[in-house]
Amino acid sequence: MKTPTLVALTTLVALLSPAVSYPGMATALSALHHHASPADEDPKELIGDLLTLTDSQLTSIGKDIEAILLGTLTAESSTIDNSVPAALGSSACSSDTCCVWKWIAYDMTAKFNDTSGRCTLFARAAVRLGFHDAGAWSKTSSYGGADGSILLTDELMKTLYNKYHQYGVGMTDLIQMGATIASVVCPLGPRIRSFVGWVDNAKAAPAGLLPGVNDSADKLIALFKAKTIDPHGLAALVGAHTTSQQHFVDTGRDGDPQDSTPGMWDVKFYGETLNSVPPRVFKFASDEKLSVDSRTADEWKEFVGDQEHWNEDYAQEYVRLSLLGVNNINILKECTKVLPPRVNSFVAQDQTVLDLWLQGQFDQLNSLIDDSVLLTRFTSRTTIGKDQTKPLED
Template identity: 55%
Template structure:
């Protein structure tokens, strides 16, 4: 739940004369707020923070502990001024310096000509999720989580749930080998999570998430069956994520990353179709277009529909869909992604914050080709110009071609799966 919602409730009750002075009211209000927080929010500590005492926490450890317990700001606009030259002694002495160069390289292939983010940005977000989510409380003794194993294991990436990530894996492997070959001791786990956060802020309207480096790598593949299935029911998804310390509200925030997506493998006959009307843009249209009307080409995952209708999650889904939904979602997503990116990490107190290396945010976005995109969204042709437009959007390029704004009579209609 958005922190401001709880605060608004508290202020409103406090403004009623005598309310907090009524016997037991203060305790009752505390219990109500506790239930609100526990109902669907993620507040469990992770890794070494579970056992460390406050007096033993570093500044980073203290900050992350606040973020994990629903406090503090998960976003940051801190800038990196006067970045040392790449091969200088000053750069080698500053942990974040080389990550500034890595982030710049990533931005180069994640930012599209149109201002939208490219397929590489979307792959990177998915890669970050799939590496980190290979952890649960039930399997914690086996390790894994955000450890780079999705690439380092040489087998995890070939699993069916990772279809479409092989190109990204090869690209990250090349970056990893390149920088390590130059003498930089970077980790694959950090490279993957840095990539996810660079990607998120590169997509227009995306949050600038606090970003940390210093994770330990592992080549041991994650256990099977820890990633969500697109056909899963809501109860199964909620249980799966609770086992990762992520509550229902956090789950609703995280699935919103589908807003930038163009699905390729769930239904290959509709490869390239987006999951909302603004692929490559980090907006909240995914939420109302999953539950309500959407253009014919929008592709909805059955699991998303079911989650949007579940009693535990539909209120949060609706809040993201309404006024103020963008800021609400950005904050919630940022907080939950920080949690996700630290699953299985047992040296959190020793991490270094390098948020300052991320690109700046894009607060407003109005693409010049939107009219052409809207026509394409309402046309279900799969070949010719329609296929070219899908490729343009994947590449982040401006759409040049136009298709009729009505679907071809012979084309398959977009079908909304039953909940």
């Protein structure tokens, strides 16, 4: 973030120290320290058309996005429209850019959670898709980035595209809106400011620009710096692994999660990457390397136990990621208001069985947990004995 340096912060604290005893002052200073950046941290970069536009040429959206990219404006928003949208195809809906997106948000939300309250494999796929479509770009690329070119195989997004394209909905918009809706549907996730108006491009993105699960910290940091994302931002973005379950890195452990709360957007991922975990938790080698690298370790540790800090930083960095390769940022439209409300607290009703599964038991539950199904029938009818630990079937 483009914020005061630690030197400036120290000076400010010295000047204000007599006032620390006043109500709220300690909280304010704590927040200021939270946003302080190391003096040697590279300044945040602008991207796309914002690099060449003057302040007088910026729209209100362009100004807000510029401020988000520079770290002077939050990328989270609680603005919500609780009204029922006009009918699709009606003149009222056609005259409101966000009307069709309210209907899309309904469809996505229904697919992104299930009876357990955790977010589903469709939500996790949407987050991953947003990363992979936008991430195939670097400062030396003449094309690529968030342009919808990746969307050739995702069945849910193709279905939504076929349903809503007649109303002016583009593929890139679906991908990026899907990623932000998925983030907030996942319990505790951030409500990220969400825009539409990306330009689709069917040309395949440049190869070799996406990270690998076995990459070194040096390779990952260099790869993301070339995308204008610094080590601080990289540490925030990889936290999306908190909801994930791997299927292809090790097929012998298909469905194993990356922390002990699959389908939840919490910060357990950060602490558990650094420490011992239940047997079923599968750590990516790249995450372990980043967690202890000197350029990312401090921020990594700060995220441990600090949900709001991570949500804020993740939202900031995801807006940047979603705009890589985009050259019409200034004329995008904001539709954050269609996102569902944030889930501020969550207690898994089937935690007893989930904990046993994390210990390596109940392999037959893999697909149900992947689908975020509530395991109540297993919770109420489970026998646990020395030689028998399995759910009783109907």
